[in-house]
Structures are given as C-alpha cells and as structure tokens.
Amino acid sequence: MIAELGHYALVLAFMVSLVQSSVPLIGAQRGDAVMMDLARPASIAMFLLVGTSFGALTYSYVVSDFSVINVAQNSHTDKPMLYKISGVWGNHEGSLLLWITILVTYSVAVAFFGRNLPPALRARTLAVQGMITGGFLLFILLTSNPFLRLDPAPIDGNGLNPLLQDPGLAFHPPMLYLGYVGFSMAFSFAVAALIEGKVDAAWARWVRPWTLLAWTFLTLGIALGSWWAYYELGWGGWWYWDPVENASFMPWLAGTALLHSAVVVEKRDALKSWTILLAILTFGLSLLGTFLVRSGIITSVHAFASDPTRGMFILLLMGVSLGGALLLYALRAPDLKGGGLFAPISREGSLLLNNLLMATATATVLLGTLYPVFADALNLGKVTVGPPFFNAVFVPLMIPLVIAMGFGPMLSWKRGDLAGALSRLKAAAGAALLAFGLAWVLAGGALDDVLAAFGFGLAVWLLVATLVELAERVKLFKAPLAESGRRFARLPRAAFGMTLAHLGMAFIVAGVTAASAYKQESVQVMVAGQTITVAGYEFTFQGAERVEGPNYSAVKGHFGVTKDGEPIAQLDPEKREYTSPPMPTTEAAIHTNGWADLYAVVGDPNEDGPGFVTRIYFEPLVPFLWYGSGLMALGGFVSLTDRRHRVGAPTRRKVAAATAGAKPASA
Template sequence: MIAELGHYALVLAFMVALVQSTVPLIGAHRGDAVMMDLARPAALAMFLLVGTAFAALTYAYVVSDFSVINVAENSHTDKPMLYKVSGVWGNHEGSLLLWITILVTYALAVALFGRNLPPTLRARTLAVQAMITAGFLLFILFTSNPFLRLDPAPMDGRGLNPLLQDPGLAFHPPMLYLGYVGFSMAFSFAVAALIEGKVDAAWARWVRPWTLLAWMFLTLGIALGSWWAYYELGWGGWWYWDPVENASFMPWLAGTALLHSAIVVEKRDALKSWTILLAILTFGLSLLGTFLVRSGIITSVHAFASDPTRGLFVLLLLGVSVGGSLMLYAVRAPSLKGGGLFAPVSREGSLLLNNLLMATATATVLLGTLYPVFADALKLGKVTVGPPFFNAVFVPLMVPLILTMAIGPMLSWKRGDVKGALARLWLAAALAVGVFVVTWLLAGGGLDDVMAAVGLGLAVWLLVGVAVELADRVKLFRAPLGESLRRAGTLPRAAFGMTLAHAGVALVVAGVTVSSYWKEERVQVMVPGQTVTVSGWDFTFQGAREVQGPNYDAVEGSFVLSRDGEQIAVLTPEKRQYTSPPMPTTEAAIHTTGWADLYAVVGDAAQGQPGYVTRLYFEPLVPFLWYGALLMALGGIVSLTDRRHRVGAPTRKKAAAGPAAKPAGA
C-alpha cells in the first residue's frame, strides 16, 4: 500500500507540474496577479507530493519490502541500515527520484525565499522549473517507475553493488545532485529573463546565490567522489578522467565561469548575453551527464544503467529543454545589449579571460569524453581517450588562468593598471620564482621536471597573491592595526569568500602537482616479517587473517608502519568478498600525516609461493586536495552569508532627522 501511495503521489505531482508550468506563464503575460501567485502554492504542493514518494521508497528499503522490484534488486536484509537508506539512490530509479526531489526542493526555496522577486520573474522562473520537473516525472513514470511490484516476492534481495556500500558513496550522489540540479535554477532564471526580454544587475543579483549554492554542492560532490575512488578502489589514484568523472567536472567548469560572468553583469551591466548562454549550457551539461550515466554508451564504475530506451528519453529531454532555450536565446539575445564599456586591462577583462579559459577547458573535456562515442557510432573503430590527452590539453589552459586569478582582483573596474597590480604582487612573484627554481633543482634540473616546478610555483603565486590582495584591501602594514581591523570588519563577506575559494584552488594545485610527480609505489609479494621501505617509511608485513563482516568475508592484512625505528601506526587493509551480490572489493588502509598519506593494499595469496601480493604507496600532499576542496566550499558558504546575496533583502532607508520627519500635530 505504501508503494502504491508513492506511485500515486508521483502521478499527482505530474498533474501539478503541468498546472505550474502553464498558468503562471499565462498570468505573467496577462499581468494577472492571481494566476502568477498560483506558482507558489503549486511549488509547495509538488514538494509535498514528491517528498511523499521519496519517503515511501525509503520506507520500502528500511523495512526490506522485497515485493517492490527496486528494493529486491538493490537491497538485502543483512545490509547495515546506512546502506539500506543509501540504496534508495544507489540505483537508476531511486537516483532519478532523488533528482526530482531536489528539483522541487529548489523550486520551493525560490517560492519561499524569493518573496521580493519581481512577481513576473518569479512566476516565469517557477514555471520553467516546473517544466523541467514535468519532463523528469514523465521519465520516471513511463520508463523508470521505482514502485513496480514483484509477485511472488523473494525471501531476500540481491543486495546493493558492494562498491557503493561505503560512507563516501552514501553521501556522494546527494551532494552531486544538489549541484547538478541546483544549476536548473540558474537555467530557469535565464529562460525567464529571456521571456521577459530583460537582463540587468538586479537579475544577476537574484541568480548568483543559487548558482553559488549549486557550485558549492557540486564542488563537495566531486571531492567526495574523488576521495571515494582514492581509498575504495585501491589503486592509489584520485582522478582518472573517467567519462562519468568528466560528466560532473564539465558543469563545474561552466558553473565557475557563470559565477564570474554574473559578477560583471551585476557590477558593470556587461556580458549579459554571454551570462544567459552560460546558464543554459551549464544546466545542459548537467543533463548531458545524466544521459551519459544512464544511456549505456559509456563504461564506468559510476554508471547506473545501460538501457538505451532510458538514454533516448534523457536525450530527448536534453534536446527539448536546451534546444528550446537556445532557440529562445537566438531570438532574444540581440536585444540584450551590454551597458558598461571596459578596457581589455580591467577587472571585467580579467573575468572575461577567466570565462574564455574555462569555456575552452570545458569544450576540451567535452571533446575528449564524446569523441570515442562518435568514433564508434561512425564506424571509425574503437578509440580510447585517456589521461595523456586530457593532461596534455587541459593543464596548459590552467596556467594562464591561475596567473590571472591573482592579478584580476587587484585591477580596477572599467580600466585597470596591470603594472601597478604586478608591483603590489612583488612578494608573490618573488616567492613563486624562488619555489620554481628550488623545486626544479631538487627534482634534478631536467626538462621533465619543469612542469612540476611550474605547478608548485603557480600554487605559491596564487596563495600568496590572494593573501596580498586581502591585505591590500584592509591596508595591512600601511595603516594602524586598528584601522586595518576596522576595514576588515566592514569588508563584504563575499570578499572573504573569494579569498578562501581562491586559496582552496592554490592548495588543490599544490596537491595535484606534488602527488603526481613525487608519488612512490611498490608492488611485491610479502611474507610475514618482511619489511619494504617506501620513501623512508618502513612497512613490515605481519601476515593476514580471515575476518567476517556483516555481509562479506575478508582477508585482512596487517602492516606495522614505522620510521627511523619508531612505530607510527598499524595498517589493516582488506580484500573483501561480498555474497549478495557476489563481488570482490579492495579496502585500502591509509595513515595520514596531514602532509602525506601512507597507503597499503593487500591482494590475493601468491600463486606457487608463500605470501600475499601487496601494494604500498607514499602519497605526498594528497591531503591538500581535500583541504582545498573544503576551503573552496567554505568560501562559497561565507559568500552566501553576504547580505547582498540574500534574495530579496531590501535596503531600508533611515527616516530623515529633523522637523520634517515629525508626524503631523507633533
């Protein structure tokens, strides 16, 4: 009965979505306030209905209702409760329901917190959001119903993919979807603005918080996925340019460009047409990622489904939503004339360069991801595009981008002084050059060592550069300390958010560079008592034993980690064999110093000789990847608390003092 209630709630939600996507639009066209106001209660009704469906599916998983096909195929009575709940979105149907739930949550947030939005813009935005929701509700109802029954019901389920039975993967999809789907709000605002034919500074101020929120969640989602791949797959890496990794990275790149271009619209009334186009393309790339994951045209450990019918539906939805919005853009874009003019060397110019580099990087990743698909479809043979291609074409684009990230904030709006900006960045330049030279010499002074030295030099340049920019704002060391503190207290929080986010990028660049060039790996067969030294750290193998987990059997290895004769930690990696469904997994054991990770993996027993196959890694500066991602997300949170980003926050004027302000008869 609960499952049928969930299914019925989705049907009703679809009907509400049809109403919400049409009536407010008509009302906005006619100037009918009653019809426009219908969007808000409709958004609430749709949230309650979709929330009911999601709760019904979650209940079926929690109580192990194997009469529901989705539960029977993706759960098991022996699963820990965390993975019973995360199993709700650990499959195609459930993840699609989570997607729709987040869609209606964002719409409800706009309905509740966008009270001071212009009525016509709010009505049109919620209507466009309802159109997207209606499309996905059609998708789930006709091709991916999560509430289908199974008769007779099995005694137990098949279980969740063991690779997904991990805390990182329990939270990774919701975080990723909050980012993916969050960009739908920027898309809805953009289409609503095209319908109205009006894009101005106020529109940019409305759209920036939603874009920033989506970008923050997507940053955390990508970081969680990278962290999961690092410690769960047991290969010692954190990024492989996997097609599904790229599917989340592309909207992140486009969304970053959108964030920066919206600043120019708000501050200088320029780049309006470009910003609208970016909003459309960013959400389009989110839909493209959904298509890649569900179509079966790519092979990935992250992919949910391989049903061409479902993939065709998503492709149709992508074509209608993005194609339709691009047609509207083609009609309306010529009327979106920019207001403020600016010189190439200016704050606007640096943000434009940022956009061009980000857009080029996005196109590069898109080409590398889709080229094998097109080559296969055109019978050109099987083509593999892997890390060498992406590293060769993507990394050079990041060098000028990082250089500009430190210079841009030092430039003035409209017309900047690049010589003056560089003069204030002398400390950053000096330290960056010093780090480059020292790194290059220590690495061996060869041609192959140049890129490693460049990477570390860029990280230092950006990290020191953002610190100098913040110090320059508050006149640190150029004014009394009390005045500097007062200036810091009056700075908008978005300024601190930018500093934190850019510092996070610097940490990520340092982590990527050092872990890529100075990682050490040892692969060997080890017997109990044997010691292997990796970069000055001693791994002593104590042997292996069989252990029993809640729903798996495992071989657990034991390594004593020591340095200079002093024991530091005991590492216990596992080689697991799950029973439902049958599948082996590798569980790495990691000890971190905060600056580096010591990483141990135990494999199968060696054939024809005693001992076990082991892999040992020294991973320098890998923790900086996670520090950097968290710092970027923290920058987003700090920026969101800026009063200027609070949707609908009015500026209250103080009453004039004096006789004129006195009430009559006073």
C-alpha cells in the first residue's frame, strides 16, 4: 500500500506540474495577479507530493519490502541502515526520484524566499521550473517507475553494489544532485528573463544566490566523489578524466563562469546576453551528464543504467528544454542592450578573461568526452580519449586563469591600472619566484622538474596575491591596526567568500602539482617479513589473514611502516569478496600526516608461488586537494550569508528610513 501511495503521489505531482507550468505563465502575460499567484501553492503542492513519494520509497528500503522490485534489486536484509537508506539513490529509478525531489525543493524555496521578486518574473520562473519538473516526472512514470511490484517477493534482496556501500558514496549523490539540479534555477531565471525581455542588475542579484548555492554543492559533490575514488578503488589516484567525472566537471566549469559573469551584470550592467547564454548552457550540461550516466552509451563505474530507451527519452527532454531555450535566446538576445563600456584592463576585463578561459576549458572537456561516442556512432572505430589528452590541453588553459585570479581583484571597475596592481603584488611575485626556485633545487634541478616547480610557483602566487588583496581591502600596515580591524569586521561576507575560494584554488594547484610530479609507487609480490622502501619509508609486510565481515569475506594484509628505524604507522588494507551481490572490492589503508599520504593495497595471492601482490604509494600533498575543495565550498557558503545575496532583502538603511518616516498609528 505504501508503494502504491508513492506511485499515486507522482501521478498527482505530474498533474500539478501541468498547472504550474501553464497558468502562471498565462497570468504573467495577461497581468492577472490571481493566475500568477497560483505558482506558489502549486510549488508547495508538488513539493509535498514528491516528498511523499520519496518518503514511501525510503520506507520501503528501511523495512526491506522486497515485494518492490527496486528494493529487491538494490537492498538486503543484512545491510546496515545507512546503506539501506543510501540504497534509495544507489540505482537509476531511486536516483531519478531524488533528482525530482531536489528539483521541487528548489522550486518551493523560490516560492518562499522569493516573495520580493517582481510577481511576473517569479511566476514565469516557477512556471519554467514546473515544465522541467513535469518532463522528469513523465520520464520516471513512463520508463523508470520505482514502485513496481514483484510477486512472489523474495526472502532477501540482491543487495547494493559493494562499491556503493561506503559513507563517501552515501552522501556523494545527494551533494552532486543539489548542484546539478540547482542550476535549473539559473536556467529558469534566464528563460523567464528572455520571455520578459528584461535583464538588469536586479535580475543578476536574484539569480546569483541560487547559482552560488548550486555551485557550492556541486563542488562538495565532486570532492566527495574524488575522495571516494582515491581510497576505495585502490589505484592511488583521485581523478582519471572518466566520462562521468567529466559530466559533473563540465557544469562546474560553466557554473564558475556564470558566477563571475553575473557579477559583471550586477555591477556594470554588461555581459547580459552572455550571462543568459551561460545560464542556459550550464543546466544543459547538467542534463548532458544525466544522459551520459543513464543512456548506456558509456561504460563507467559511475554509470547508473544502460537502457537506450531511457537515453532517448532524456535526449528528447534535452532537445525540448535546451533547444527551446536556445531558440528563445536567438529571438530575444539581440534586444538585450549591452550596458556600460569598460576597458580591457579592468575588473570587468579580468572577469571576461575568466569566462573565456572557463568556456574554452569546458568545450575542451566536452570534446574529449563526446568524441569517442561520435566516432563509435559513425563507425570510425573505437577511440579512447584519456588523461594524456586532457592534461595536455586543459592544464595550459588553467595557467593564465590562475595568474589572472591573482591580479584581477586588484583592478578597478571600468578602467584599471595594471601597473599599479602589479606593483602591489610584488610580494606575491617574489614569493612565487622563491617557491619556484626552492622546488626546482630540492627536486634536483633537472630540466624535467621545471614544470612541477612552476606549478608550485603558481600556487604560491595565487595564495599570496589573495592575501595581499585582503590586506589592501583593510589597509593593513597602511592605517592604524585598530582601523584595519574595524575595516576587517565590516567587510562584506562575499569578499571573505571570494578570498576563501581563491585560497582553496591555490591549495588545489599545489596538491595537483605534487601528486602529479612527485608521487612514488611500487608494485610487487611480497612475502611475510619482506621490506621495501618507498620515498624513504620502509614498508614491512607482516603477512595476511582471512577475516569475515558482516556480508563479505576478506584477505587482510598487515604492513608496519618505519622511517630511520622509528615506527610511523600500521597499515591494514583488505581485499574483500562480497556475497550479495558477488563482487570483489579493494579497501586501501591510508596514513596521513596532513602533508602526504602513505597508501598500501593488498591484492590477490601470487599464482606462481608464496606471497601476495601489493601496491605501495607515497602521495605528496594529496590532502591539499581536500583542504582546497573544503575552502572553496566554505567560501561559497560564507558568500551566501552576505546580506546582498538574500533575494529582495532591503538594506538596514532603507528599513531605518522607512521606520523613521512612518506616522504613528494614532496620528
């Protein structure tokens, strides 16, 4: 009965989406306040209905109702409760329902927190959001019903994919979807603005918080996925340019460009047409990611489904939504006037450079991801585009971007003084040269070490330049310390958010450089008592034993790690064999000191004699990747608390003036 209730709620939600996507739109065109106001209760109704459906599916997992096919295929009685719940979105149907749940959550958030939006813009935005929701509801009802019954019901289910039975993967999809789906709000605002024919600074202020929220969650989602791949797959890497990894990275790149271009629209009333296009394409890339994961055209550990019928439906949904938005853009964009002019050397110019580099990087990743698909479809043979291509093309684009991130915030709006900005960044340039020289000398001074040393110099440049920019804002060492403290306390939170995000990028550049250039690994067969040395650390294999887990059996290896005779760590990796469903997994053992990781993996027994296959890695500065990602996400959340990002919130000054000018009720 619970499953039928969940299915019925989805049907009702689809009917409500038809109302939400049409009546407010007609009302906005006619100027009918009653019809426009229907968007809010419709959003609330859809949120309640879809929430009921998601709750029904979650309940079915919690109680192990194996009469529901989805539960029987993706859960098991013996699973821990965390993985029973995460099993809800550990499959195509459940993850699609999670997508829709987040979609209606964003809609109802706009309905509640966007009360001060112009009524027509709010009605049109929620109507477009209703159209998107209706399309996905139709998709799940026609091709991916999560509430289908199974008769007779099995005693136990098949169990969740063992790779997904991990805390990192329990939270990774919700974070990722909060990012993916969040960009639908920027899309809806963009389409509503095109219908209305008006894009101005106020529109940019309204769209920025939703874009920033989506970008922050997507940053966390990508970081969680990378962290999971690093410690769960046992290959010692954190990024492989997998097509599904790229599918999440592309909207992040486009969303980053969108955030910066929206600043130009808000501050200078420029780049309006470009910002609208970015909003459309960013969500289009989110839809593309959904297509890649669910269509079966690629093979990946991250893929959810391999049903071409579902892929065609998503392709049709992409064609209607993205094609319709681009057609509207082609018709209306010429009417969007450019606004204020600016010199190439200016804050606007630096943000435009950011956009050009981000857009080019996105196009590069898109080409490398889709080219093998097109080559296969056109019978051009099997083509593999892997890390060598992406590293060779993507990295050079990031170098000028990171350099520009250092001096861009030092430039003035409209017309900047590049010489003045660079003079204030002498400390950053000096620190970068010093870091380059030290890294090169310490690495041995060989020609091959120049690029790695340059990467460290780049990271230090951005780190120090970001701190210098913050010091300039508060006039540190140029005014009394008390005044600098007051200026620091009065800084907008968005300024702190930018500082944190840029510092995070500096950490990531350092982590990527070290992990790429100085990682050391050793793969061999080891017997008990054997010792190998990696990066100055002695790893002694103490043997392996068979252990039993709650739903798996494992070979557990033991390594003692010492350096110069001093004990450092005890590493106990496992090679597991799950029974429900049958699948081997690798559980790496990692010891970190905050600067570098010692990473050990035990594999299969040696077929030609005693011992086990082992892999040992020294991972320098890999923790900086997680520090950097965390700082970037923290910067996003801090920026969201800025008063200027609260849609429609009046300033204190205006509130005070209105209060002072109001007459007493008794007058």
